[in-house]
Amino acid sequence: MQQDKTHFDIAVVGGGMVGAAAACLLAQQGWQIAVIEQTEPDAYSPEQAMDLRVSAISPASVRLLQQAGVWDALLAMRIRAYTELATWEVPGLETHFHAQEAGVPELGFIVENRLIQLALWQRLQTLPNVTLLCPAQVSALVQQSEDATVTLNNGQTITAAWLLAADGANSRLRSMAGIGINRWDYRQDCMLINVDLEDDAPPITWQQFYPNGPRAFLPLAGHKASLVWYDTPEKIAQLVALSPTQLEREVKRHFPEQLPACTVTQSGAFPLIRRHAQHYYQGRVILLGDAAHTIHPLAGQGVNLGFKDVACLVDLWQNARQKQLPFGTEQLKQYERRRLCDNSMMQSAMDLFYAGFSAPHAPLKILRNVALLVADNAGLVKRKALRYALGL
């Protein structure tokens, strides 16, 4: 690591899962990279409590993490494969998706967000062309025609030809670049609840839809699982005020009978907001991950979309280099065109689920349950939809 450098090809602001993955892959292409991150991830030990924030990682994201050289490190920590996904509204009318229908050994893996970030950081620390500036935040941005200058909150100033804004949903760099967002509050919050089980969790993730939102089960490594309870902000506020024993009682009363016997160990609540940036770049600043878009997490697509942004950008950088062209307006337009379209489609699909399953009217209820039944027997269409959701 070269801490005294002040000019870089690319500075990544935000070293979370998306920013750190972009930094690894671009560094592997040989660019001089700076990563500016406010908080370094804690080291791993197997005794540590499970992180509340976990992600369902698709096979496409696994490929990206393999290319970044971190998949084996993740396998050596805590990770859980799942081979089946079930969803229903009326018990008994369940739609099942199996890995073999998509032609893959597993539908994905449930991994703690912090461990994905940690594995990427460990990799970044081995790359000689990466400078980690941490703890640090960007406090000022000045854009020039050929590069941009950022001042950090410790007084340090660096310049970079390109700045990647990967600083999350409330991106400060996005605001500094003057990029607006379209924002919509789902009026639904979500409670994440970690539980201990008596046995190993089955390799199945499931979700039942209720009028106020779904309730979901995600298996974790060991005898553990993550439960997700979506409900009105008022109901989630009531749940937050409960003791672990009271919450456990509520979980047992309100979750589907498929829930194995469990003990609540940890919980936390999150508001759900859909955001989409009005532009994916401005001058020398390029948005990716949650800085560009946030989505309803009911199908676990958020970070998978962020990793698709990374794959697209890295590919455009590589192609430009192979053709001996500078990375510039043409690549930026292509990035925005490709990713805006894909991200908008996935956001709309999630909104359709959210709105469709929130409507209480009897004809709509019949229609959506027929749709689920049709989906369960849709053969090729089901296989194609599944492969799309897995990023294949």
Ligand SMILES: Cc1cc2nc3c(=O)[nH]c(=O)nc-3n(C[C@H](O)[C@H](O)[C@H](O)COP(=O)(O)OP(=O)(O)OC[C@H]3O[C@@H](n4cnc5c(N)ncnc54)[C@H](O)[C@@H]3O)c2cc1C
């Ligand atoms: C309840 C819930 C459940 C979810 N479940 C799933 C799931 O199952 N599957 C899935 O794919 N997605 C899921 N998501 C979405 C997923 O968590 C996000 O899409 C993902 O975390 C985005 O990663 P990111 O790196 O873009 O942003 P973040 O994870 O927010 O990382 C941003 C990074 O930038 C740093 N940072 C922020 N501001 C600054 C600053 N000013 N200066 C320096 N550094 C800064 C932060 O410290 C952080 O490290 C879920 C989201 C929620 C809310």
